[in-house]
Amino acid sequence: MIPTLGHLAVVIGLAATVYAAGAFIVGGRSGDSALLASARRAMYAAFALVAFACLAMIASLLGHDFSVLYVARNNATTTPPFYSVISLWAALEGSILFWTLLATGWASLVLYRYRARLPALMPWVGATLALGTAFFFAVMAWPSDPFVRVTPIGLEGNGPNALLQNHPFMGLHPPLLYLGYTGMAIPFAFGMAALITRRTDEEWLAVVRRWTLVPWIFLTMGIVAGAWWSYAVLGWGGYWAWDPVENAALLPWLTATAFIHSSMVAERRGTLRTWTHALVIATFVLTLVGTFLTRSGVVVSVHAFTTSGIGIWFASAILLTLGVALGLLIWRLPELGDRRPPGAVVSRESAFLFNNVLFLVITFAVLFGTLYPVMVEVTGGSRATVGAPWFNLVNAPIFVALLFLTGVGPALPWGGASWATVRERFAIPILAAVGVVVAAWALGVPAAAPLAILGLATFVLVVMGDEVVRGARARSRGRGEGLPLALVRLATRNRRRYGGYLAHAGICVMAVAIAVSATLGADKIATLHRGETLTLGAYTLTYDRLVTERLAADPRVVETRAELTLAGPQSGALTTALRDYPNSTSAIATPAVRTALGEDLYVTLLAYDATAKTVTLHVLVNPLVMWIWAGGGIVALGALFAIWPDRRRTAFEAALAAGA
């Protein structure tokens, strides 16, 4: 009964979105506001319907209703409730259902917020969003119906994918990522609307910038949380393997980041309109390409879902979207010419544009590397692999150049810089960077890569710090405010600039943490008998005993864990386990991770001998890893600060003013 209602909701949702698309188009041409209002309501209804369908699926999962194929394949009677609920996005059909929920949610939010604004653009924004969500409803109605029933009904299901039920992070990282992916439809819809109505003005740019940043924040957090999940679950001690699924998330992030930067040049100088449109289109198409790659079985990936018939649907949708969008852009190209010339070669504009070149080169390289095996094969070659060594070697220098630009950009004024400005802005940051590198080298940081990144990060941070102090002093002098108040006011009056600085500071933290953790870690593999010890760095691990038992939360899962005693920093008891899931041929590692500000201790159980009671452990010391996640958080906070709605006077400021 419940699954049937869920299926019905999907079918009605399809009808609602198709109606909305038609009504938006007709209403947009005729200006019939009643028709447009009904189109908006149809989109709200679609959101409500898919929300109901999601609830129906969650109810079926929680109730272990094995008459639903999806439940039978991804749930078992023993699956704990939490993992039952998040199984909504643990496999193909459910993840498309969840995706549709978020996509209609974003669409409804935007249509509601702008219901009385931008009357020329909004019908076309609505039409684009409605068509996009209609596609996902259609996918659920035909090739990937989440509510397909089976007979005879099994008494027990297959249980969720072992990898995806091993860590609560699975409840966090896909929703963040999907919120980012689906949200990128909003700037795309505004882009289409602007091209159709020929309204690519400053107002449009401001709206698109804001609505790119919102999903960008989620995409950033989703990528970082995904890396963290990979680190905490997969047990190999790393966090980024350049797996197609990771690349799929990175690609739209790269073009969206490029857009965020070039849109500032576009806004300030009324130029680059073709380019900003192209980036908006590329970002959305890349979210589709990413979904296609990881869900159609074209490339093998960590969690590529089962190969299915949706590949043709996605490939067609990608070609259609790109064809229509590119066609519109080419059609309007003669009208999108630059109104004003760009700035001088040494200027903030050119730094931003060089940043765009680099982001696009990385995008190209990552896309090329991900698709290279496919290209080799369809051109008649054998199988090829493009792995981390290639991606690292190609992309690391470009990322380093980007980090350098992060410092150069804010230090250069718009328009063009004089030699005096350059001298004034760069001397101290360069000296500080050299000083930090020499100090770090003297303190024993041996490798060139972390030293270089440390120097660059110092350069960037000092440039920004100098800017902030300079600005606060100027304001303090000019208005007679105390320095702290001047600082707060300066930041809250220029949210975009100082939010951007905070995001850049987060990038610096991440860059240093990545460089250090990639080069200065240590690891050891050893087989221990009971009572034996293993020493790595300051840590001494003693192997106490091996325990094999069923998990209390899910008795189908057998856990074999090594109980260890840790001496050294963070001393105490430590367990690291291998779990045998009935639906997985290989055991899933449950690494023990001890996180500290300086370094993580990471212990994986590689193998054990149940008769001899020996264990083989892989012990890693990963320096600064937690700063990668923290840096990601700072980046997101910075972006959030930048888009936070302006208020003239906050309570905090008032308090500071009273105190000053």
Added chain:
Amino acid sequence: MAMPLLRWTQVRWLALPLVLVPLGWLLFTGLGRDPSVIPSPLVGHPLPSFAATTLQGTSFSAAQLAGRPAIVNVWASWCNPCIDEHPVLLDTATRHGSEVQLVGIVYQDTPEGARDFLARYGDGGWPNLLDPSGRIAVDLGVTGPPETFFVDASGIVRARHVGPLTADEMAAQLTALGLAP
């Protein structure tokens, strides 16, 4: 006579097919394939030589396969799909035992584990070579058990099958080796 210069506004529509055609070709041809199937470079080449002790404690080498077709099956007692394909191997042994030599490679397993497996699911009597370190399997380019190599009478690898064999696939491979299924 000067050719009239084409302005970019006239040729700009060319960008559309230039982007869409290669992308469409890549996406749609990419769809019709299974990226997890890796062709073995051994096919068409002689079977790498190997020698090891069998479960019975005798020694066995690849040279003993010469003269008649062989089926080399890599398996392990910890491998669940191996249970599914075992009846197919047993059936082949009973029906074609005189024409084709079956050889098992016990991949990263203990002799006890392998014996238990055979005791439970049936011992066809063909030699099973112990490969506790996985060295023979790595020389064969094995990604994971079960994997099966079909070798002709002259010692050339004719096919490699990844994953559990079904009766139909076995029949097809036997036909390819020139044996009536």
Added chain:
Amino acid sequence: MRRLALPIAMAALLALGALVLITALRPAPALTQAEQAQQIAGELRCPDCQSLSVAESQTAAAAAIRRQIVDLLAAGQTPEQVRRHFVESYGEWILLTPGSPLVWWLPAAALLVGIGLLAWWLRRGRSIAVSVEPPPSDGVRSRIRDEVEQLDG
């Protein structure tokens, strides 16, 4: 002092660069066999897992390959021979970096094309109108502009 700050900074940077270059050009100590084995393992794909190298993976096949790398090196094979050995049994697929030079040239070409386009765009812009933003005649003038900019972001 202010006028000297940048030359001093550049000199310090150059000195640091020279130091790095000298250390980088110093012949690296020969790798031990264990280090060689680790390096090769990092370049080979783990056959029975996703996107991980043999060095990073814990699966049965990865462990077997690691053992064999050590054995082959101990038997006197060069790292290149060891790599070829695995390519012969697994195919080019086992290498995490494809052999085709195309995979290096294409990203490099993309970078050059990108920089070329940017240069073209900036040049074209300057030829449209030179007088939009005249270069400041002295430092004071640019300081004023920068200060104003500080205030209005």
